Amino acid sequence: MKIHPLWEDYPSLKTELERTLDLMETSINLANKEVENAILEMIHSGGKLLRPAYLFLFSQFGKKKDTQKTIALAASIETLHTATLIHDDIVDEAATRRSLQTIQHKFGKDVAVYAGDYLFIVCFKLLAHHVSSLKSIQLNANSMEKILDGELGQMDDRYDYNISVESYIKNISGKTAELFSLSCFLGAFENNAAADLSSQAKDIGLNIGIAFQILDDILDYSQNETTIGKPVLKDVRQGIYSLPLICAMTSHRQELMPYLDKKIKMSDEDTQKIYDIVKQADGITKARILAEEYTQKALEQLSKLPETKENTRETLIKLTTQLLNRQA
Amino acid sequence: MKIHPLWEDYPSLKTELERTLDLMETSINLANKEVENAILEMIHSGGKLLRPAYLFLFSQFGKKKDTQKTIALAASIETLHTATLIHDDIVDEAATRRSLQTIQHKFGKDVAVYAGDYLFIVCFKLLAHHVSSLKSIQLNANSMEKILDGELGQMDDRYDYNISVESYIKNISGKTAELFSLSCFLGAFENNAAADLSSQAKDIGLNIGIAFQILDDILDYSQNETTIGKPVLKDVRQGIYSLPLICAMTSHRQELMPYLDKKIKMSDEDTQKIYDIVKQADGITKARILAEEYTQKALEQLSKLPETKENTRETLIKLTTQLLNRQA
Numbered sequence: 001m002k003i004h005p006l007w008e009d010y011p012s013l014k015t016e017l018e019r020t021l022d023l024m025e026t027s028i029n030l031a032n033k034e035v036e037n038a039i040l041e042m043i044h045s046g047g048k049l050l051r052p053a054y055l056f057l058f059s060q061f062g063k064k065k066d067t068q069k070t071i072a073l074a075a076s077i078e079t080l081h082t083a084t085l086i087h088d089d090i091v092d093e094a095a096t097r098r099s100l101q102t103i104q105h106k107f108g109k110d111v112a113v114y115a116g117d118y119l120f121i122v123c124f125k126l127l128a129h130h131v132s133s134l135k136s137i138q139l140n141a142n143s144m145e146k147i148l149d150g151e152l153g154q155m156d157d158r159y160d161y162n163i164s165v166e167s168y169i170k171n172i173s174g175k176t177a178e179l180f181s182l183s184c185f186l187g188a189f190e191n192n193a194a195a196d197l198s199s200q201a202k203d204i205g206l207n208i209g210i211a212f213q214i215l216d217d218i219l220d221y222s223q224n225e226t227t228i229g230k231p232v233l234k235d236v237r238q239g240i241y242s243l244p245l246i247c248a249m250t251s252h253r254q255e256l257m258p259y260l261d262k263k264i265k266m267s268d269e270d271t272q273k274i275y276d277i278v279k280q281a282d283g284i285t286k287a288r289i290l291a292e293e294y295t296q297k298a299l300e301q302l303s304k305l306p307e308t309k310e311n312t313r314e315t316l317i318k319l320t321t322q323l324l325n326r327q328a
Numbered sequence: 329m330k331i332h333p334l335w336e337d338y339p340s341l342k343t344e345l346e347r348t349l350d351l352m353e354t355s356i357n358l359a360n361k362e363v364e365n366a367i368l369e370m371i372h373s374g375g376k377l378l379r380p381a382y383l384f385l386f387s388q389f390g391k392k393k394d395t396q397k398t399i400a401l402a403a404s405i406e407t408l409h410t411a412t413l414i415h416d417d418i419v420d421e422a423a424t425r426r427s428l429q430t431i432q433h434k435f436g437k438d439v440a441v442y443a444g445d446y447l448f449i450v451c452f453k454l455l456a457h458h459v460s461s462l463k464s465i466q467l468n469a470n471s472m473e474k475i476l477d478g479e480l481g482q483m484d485d486r487y488d489y490n491i492s493v494e495s496y497i498k499n500i501s502g503k504t505a506e507l508f509s510l511s512c513f514l515g516a517f518e519n520n521a522a523a524d525l526s527s528q529a530k531d532i533g534l535n536i537g538i539a540f541q542i543l544d545d546i547l548d549y550s551q552n553e554t555t556i557g558k559p560v561l562k563d564v565r566q567g568i569y570s571l572p573l574i575c576a577m578t579s580h581r582q583e584l585m586p587y588l589d590k591k592i593k594m595s596d597e598d599t600q601k602i603y604d605i606v607k608q609a610d611g612i613t614k615a616r617i618l619a620e621e622y623t624q625k626a627l628e629q630l631s632k633l634p635e636t637k638e639n640t641r642e643t644l645i646k647l648t649t650q651l652l653n654r655q656a
């Protein structure tokens with residue numbers, strides 16, 4: 001069992017995350033052992049488990065803690081996240097993820113479709129068997145709906161040169177931030193935290209999630225430069241225009257337009273050009289400023305949280321600062 | 329709103345099925361209106377709505393009926409079925425279904441992946457908001473797990489010349505019969521039918537579902553002959569060996585083997601040859617005998633059901649006889 005090295009600094013979280021992986025593992029049972037093993041391998045490939053981690057941290061604000069239920073909720077959310085990753089890999093035709101062959105690459109898209117579907121079901125099953133109220137099943141279902149609405153919203157905005165920063169934020173709020181928000185909220189709510197704390201947790205999770213996704217989109221530009229030597233710009237190739245490009249469009253629209261025609265398959269030279277223009281137009285810098293705004297908002301909200309015996313507030317600030325300043 | 333003409337003979341069922349479609353429609357809300365419309369179009373394209381129909385019929389054995397809940401359960405099950413159809417169309421690269429363009433063909437597999445995922449969530453949402461107990465959410469989750477296990481089991485058995493009749497029945501029990509079984513069971517159970525009646529309903533649904541899928545697999549062979557003039561054999565082309573072929577293998581293994589090599593893409597001549605051999609080996613006739621066994625078992629079980637004021641038993645026998653003797 002491999003846990004991401006990030007958690008070495010957080011020993012009690014590390015234990016809870018390991019128990020989460022254990023529960024996920026025992027919940028996955030397929031007659032098709034090859035596919036079962038591929039799913040288990042993916043689960044143990046060292047993903048960051050950020051959503052479960054935030055869920056555990058916010059559970060510490062609870063007045064009546066239920067560790068077993070909290071682990072089940074964490075497992076359910078990470079299982080949902082894994083399902084969407086498997087399906088994302090079909091859409092992206094990705095060959096590898098976390099240095100492993102993707103399920104779609106190893107077994108074909110047919111198996112990947114059903115393997116992702118199966119994990120959606122495992123997510124339901126974990127909720128259905130470990131949660132004590134229909135209310136929390138409803139909250140989960142509503143959040144999941146927002147996540148898919150965000151994914152499909154992003155699909156709708158592909159190849160749209162005129163996508164606004166607002167539409168971009170709306171899409172990433174759904175496809176990424178909603179699950180962070182749900183994790184923070186459920187951690188607090190399901191452990192009987194005060195109502196206003198659960199509501200704060202939801203807001204904080206949303207801001208963390210938005211900053212996290214903007215940073216991810218920045219890394220799609222900046223990281224390639226340093227680590228691969230040339231820009232990959234996976235999103236742009238699929239017509240998904242993320243924040244650095246959207247920011248660059250305001251001043252360098254004329255220069256960018258010729259490369260953004262959906263009828264033409266993008267060459268490596270095209271993406272190099274796009275990258276150069278985005279950089280020249282300070283698109284990455286401007287995106288960083290917006291990420292920083294959401295980060296600061298989250299940190300400010302975190303600093304107002306009450307004391308706990310586990311010193312949760314400081315742990316949350318440390319983790320969030322670390323996460324939203326990462327370089328890879 | 330188009331309801332399959334089959335239901336003209338069953339006016340009260342027709343009304344309930346229309347209400348089911350209404351609820352499905354109001355439960356589907358996406359920012360991406362193009363995809364929303366494609367999903368709604370698919371829902372209103374005249375599918376048979378068999379699973380909801382059986383659910384309504386078995387609800388009539390309930391001692392304390394809850395029509396609103398029953399409609400929600402029916403909508404949830406048909407939504408799940410629609411989700412799997414959208415994903416099946418990705419796997420099959422199907423261009424049309426029920427004379428409409430498939431979502432994968434119209435919008436690409438990316439949209440189809442997320443559209444199917446979205447419907448899984450809607451199914452879950454319907455259950456979460458309309459069902460009164462965690463118990464029935466658990467039953468649904470467990471059944472859904474069997475369905476996906478069946479789909480993945482079938483994937484695992486692709487291109488396996490040695491697949492047994494037992495493995496075939498196991499796979500179709502999961503991928504098809506389980507949802508019939510769940511529908512019959514939930515109809516009874518969720519309306520407070522006697523425990524032994526709910527348990528019978530489950531068995532009956534399983535037998536109907538198995539017979540239904542065998543008949544579908546027979547029609548993949550026999551129907552093509554009469555309606556298209558040449559065999560399409562969609563399943564065989566994908567390495568899925570269904571009952572007519574499995575039955576033919578016992579006597580005509582040598583003749584069939586050369587055409588079943590997965591490394592070779594099957595030509596129309598190959599499928600014509602396979603079809604000829606399967607027919608010559610009485611594969612279709614033998615498959616019909618097994619379908620008939622499951623049909624008879626179901627009809628016998630149905631005939632033992634108690635009287636209801638709606639004359640449910642006779643309706644169930646009429647519908648099941650009609651369904652399992654269909655020619656298309």
